[in-house]
Amino acid sequence: MIIRIDEYSDVPIYMQIRNQIVMGISSGELKGGEQLPTVRALALEIGINTMTVSKTYQLLKSEGYIMTDRKNGARVRENIAQSGEMSEENKTELKRIVSEARLSGVSKTELKKLIDEFY
């Protein structure tokens, strides 16, 4: 899986990595049980501080997407807990996206089509 980091984005780098790993798990690019690179290796690959990658992994772990242990490093969780609900944060983000789409003249059908495509 290829991770794309935009150095000039307003989104912090640790969040960009987190978002793309989550998208990778969702799309199936990263399968359950799949090994993730070590903190040091990923930091070297992107050319960032190890603390940044460590922060990403901590976040992903706390959100239940990955598991880490000393022996095997970081792995994608086989069974990700499904609450069946969207977080308040995501709801707000979705609301913003829908609002912007409406203001841009994107129809509801078009938006639903996009959601179907990405889901």
Added chain:
Amino acid sequence: MTWLVNLILAICIIPSALIMFFIGFPKEPEKRKMIFGVRDNPKFHEGDAAKRVKEIAGECRKGALMITVFICVATVILVFLPSTTITSLAIMLLVFALFLIAIPFGKGNTELKSLKKELGITKSGTVYADLKNTNVVHGLKMPLLILPNALILLESVFAMLVDFGVIRITETLAIEKYSLTMMSLSFLFIGVIIVPVAYLMDNMRNTVISKDSNINANYSRAKKKCWADLFIAMSWTNALAVAVLMVLYMLIYNDIAVLAGVLAYTLVLMVIVLIVAKDQIAIEKRYARDTELELLDDDDCWILGMFYYNPNDTRLNVEKRFGVGGTVNIAHPAGKVIMIIIAILLIGSIGFIIWAAVTGNLDMTSINTPF
């Protein structure tokens, strides 16, 4: 005898100048990924910009050609002039004059960066990382590198034992005391530098050129293998050179033979570098059609296209944009130390040669010769 040393230096200088010229200034630089250390851009191939790029490349190539021809002609003339301290000094300084070939490269780099600004090519700060290839793509087999250097270590120990009289090869060793030790330790020192550099190059960040992880892995592996081969070949050449030079020193003892050995060693190294450069170009050509991702635009971090200074990059080593191999990130603390050491060694060498010439220590007429 000085004439022979000058001839050997000349035989080293001329191919080096030609290698630098042909690697740094290709006939059609617009077909390469990098043009004078500036990443190629689709806008460079459109209308007036394409013409301008051709002009810049042509001017710089012409400049580099003039410097190369000057160095080669001056070297040949100096070899055929009567051997004096002045000619020896001049020919030794011509070794350092090889760096002048990099001047047109720096000029081309600066002009292309200006052209980028004129064309409004905005700096993109995109970095790609392939999760599947991190820390798994390598080309270096460490034992193959360690073995020749361990051999040099053994040879150095043997040389010391001979020099200190513990082992007696011939009744009277006709060479100056500690010559063997100095020679073998010099090669050992090179090995001590080669091993960590090879390790660093092998652990360098992988280049992501495609969305296909296999292509990225193969591309990075091919490049790393190329560097690994270079360092391994250099190490084996060094190990062999120490053995041959020791035999020449101890058994055949003849200055001409030793100097011929040094010359052969230098030529072998040059051939190795040429082969690696050729392989690198072949890899770039092979993967040019697979390159689909726009790589990070860090041209501004490359001072004159040769020195990498990027405080936002935590890496110590990066791939060179002029020549073959890697260079250090000067913004890295270790990179600063390495660059200071290189600068001291370079200035020190020039200073030493001039000092030796002024004090008359550059006279090599005392070297043992059968003539």
